[in-house]
Amino acid sequence: MLVVTGCYTITSLNDKYAASKAKFNGSEFTFLMCGAMSVFMAFTLPFQELYFVPVWQSFAAVILVAACKLIEFQTCTMVLTQLSAFELKAWLGITLFVSYFTDVFFGAEFCAVKLIFITAAAVGLVMIARSGGDRKIEYKKIILPLILYLSVKYGYGLIIKAFTPYASSSVQLFSALVIVTLIVLPKAKPIQLFKKNTKGALSVIIARIPNTVGMIIENMVIAISLASYSFIQPLILVSLFIVGLIRRERYSKLNMLGSVICVVGVLGFQVV
Secondary structure, eight states: OHHHHHHHHHHHHHHHHHHHTSOOOHHHHHHHHHHHHHHHHHTTGGGSOOOBOOSHHHHHHHHHHHHHHHHHHHHHHHHTTTSOHHHHHHHGGGHHHHHHHHHHHTTOOOOHHHHHHHHHHHHHHHHHHTOOTTOOOOHHHHHHHHHHHHHHHHHHHHHHHHHTTTBOHHHHHHHHHHHHHHHHHHHHOHHHHHHHOHHHHHHHHHHHHHHHHHHHHHHHHHHHOHHHHHHHHHHHHHHHHHHHHHTTOOOOHHHHHHHHHHHHHHHHHHHO
């Protein structure tokens, strides 16, 4: 979880840059992300467990993962035009409860104390999300993309966990990345894309190296627990908070308190 957190902290900052400064649209951003990760992941495949049972569940898994990634990357740029990477991670706290009860459904033992720590983490995330100060966020413009984004972030973990008996997580992910790259290729117009903003495109591509590592290890976390997978996002938020302190960014008291409560919730859930 800590390795994934470190990798995704880097990519979260780059994602905000791609959406707000480099001005890549959804198709361009998706093409750069999936295309680069497909190439980087291809080099790791010989060192991973690979299997694909030729049944309908395996094909469904690849299609569903591809759909999740396509929607995630397309909606990410829309949402980040209004939210910071910090605020977006706070909204992902909604998936904590759903993921925990999904784990219970898959056979994990219910623990009331764990639920209390999940609640604490969620409260902390809400406090962080409400600490934006006077900056006005036009949620009307992003409410649908935000709902879709949250849904597919949870859905990705659920699909990987449910269909792993039929196809390894690496096969599901790699196949999905290739499919999504091919789908957005016509709209992305790679040649024009690189001519328009070569520096920005290269920045996004380089950031996919830790992104790829994070996604591979993230699948390992999903195999253990969907709740632990969901807690990665609050950990990234805390990491972004620390980065902000290092940069000497100013935070409100509500933000500081929310971050502390969130950390307590995350750590408590893992320790109990």
